[in-house]
Amino acid sequence: MLAVAMTAGAVAVGGRPDGTRAGADAAPAAGALSSGLLTGGDLDAGIRSLRAHLRAQPRDHRSWATLGLAHVEQARTTGDPSHYPRAERALTRSHALAPGNEPALAGRAALAAARHDFTGALRYADRALEQNPYSERALCSRVDALVELGRYDEAAEAATTADARRPGVPVFTRYAYVHELRGDTATARRVLERALAGATSRADVAYVATALGQLAWNQGDYDRSLRHFARALAADDTHLPALEGRARALAASGDRAGAVSTLEAVVARSPLPGPLVALGELYEVRGADGDRARAREQYALVDAWTALARAGGVHADLDTAL
Structure with a gap:
């Protein structure tokens, strides 16, 4: 457990009850095709490979679940909520082939959370954990849902349970966030620093360093946050949350000029409401020729995203989306 490891002065990143290593946000196994699909590489190519596999093996319920999760991830990385109905269709197909299977339930939990249906996410996560108490994705979705529902004491308990069952980077960052929410920023920072020290993949380094940068930002320590974001981008210069x-x-x-150019790069790849609004506000503050029109363009894109998100089944509360 992370808490025990911290007391002993060490964190063993990625352990599993069976002694093997758990990949960050690892998808349920669905044969060789799903290996690494959600944790790196070309997601589009992985989805094409899964679809080709499913044309030949249409009753492979695990691959249908993995395809659903891949579409959830694709929506997150591209900012395109039209992937959510595709995810739902794939997960529904998996459930039809094997009712109540854990990968599909964990996938439904992730999809519900992505759509801001946190009550549904909690329900599906609990059902998945009845099937497999060590499901990393379900454990993480459960923590996320409880946080978003404002049930912080239960979220802390869920994070401790997740740490005991599936210690790894996805759990560590949630464990730290729950401590931050409860005002214990020292523990949050200590957890993340030790997780970063034990991270081995570039994706994990970028993920944890970004979490440290966000923690520093929340404390108003912008110089430290910039150092953490720089480390994240040194590991993966395409990591959008770090950018x-x-x-x-x-x-x-x-550094308004640097902020504008960086946000322009972000929204060009992933036009989500948060960075769009931030960029629009920076244009308004800068006030150069054409900036007022540029700001209006960003806000119009937010309206378009919200409409598209609602069409994709997202509970598009703008405050939540931001």
Whole structure:
């Protein structure tokens, strides 16, 4: 457990009850095709491979579940909520082939959370954990749902349970966030620093360093946040959360030009409401020729995203989306 490891002065990143290593946000096994699909590489190519496999093996319920999760991830990375109905169809197909199977239930929990249906996410996560108490994805979705529902004491208990069952980067970052929400930022930072020290993949380094950058940002320590975001981007210069965090820290530090150029790169790849609104506000503050029109364009894109998200089944509360 992370808490025990911290007391002993060490964190063993990625352990599983059977002694093997758990990949970050690892998808349920669905044969060789799903290996690494959600944790790196070309997601589009992975989805094409899964579809080709499913044309030949249409009754492979695990691959249908993995395809559903891949579409959830694709929506997250591209900012395109039209992937959510595709995810739902794939997960429904998996459930039809094998009613109540854990990968499909965990996938439904992730999809519900992505759509901001946190009550549904909690329900599906609990059902998945009845089938497999060590499901990393379900354990993480359960923590996320409880946090978003404002049930912080239960979220803390869920994070401790997740740490005991499936210690790894996805659990560690949630464990830290729950401590931050409860005002224990020292423990949150200590957990993340030790998780970063034990991270071995570039994706894990980028993920944890970004979490440290966000923690520093929340404390108003913009110089430290910039150092953490720089480390994340050194590991993966395409990591959008680190780019967005860097832009916000640059703006807070007075480097408006750097913030604008960085946010422009972010929204070009993933036009989500948060960075769109931030970029629009920076245009308004800068006030150069054409900036007022540029700001209006960003806000119009937010309206378009919200309409598309609602069509994709997202509970598009703008405050939540931001």
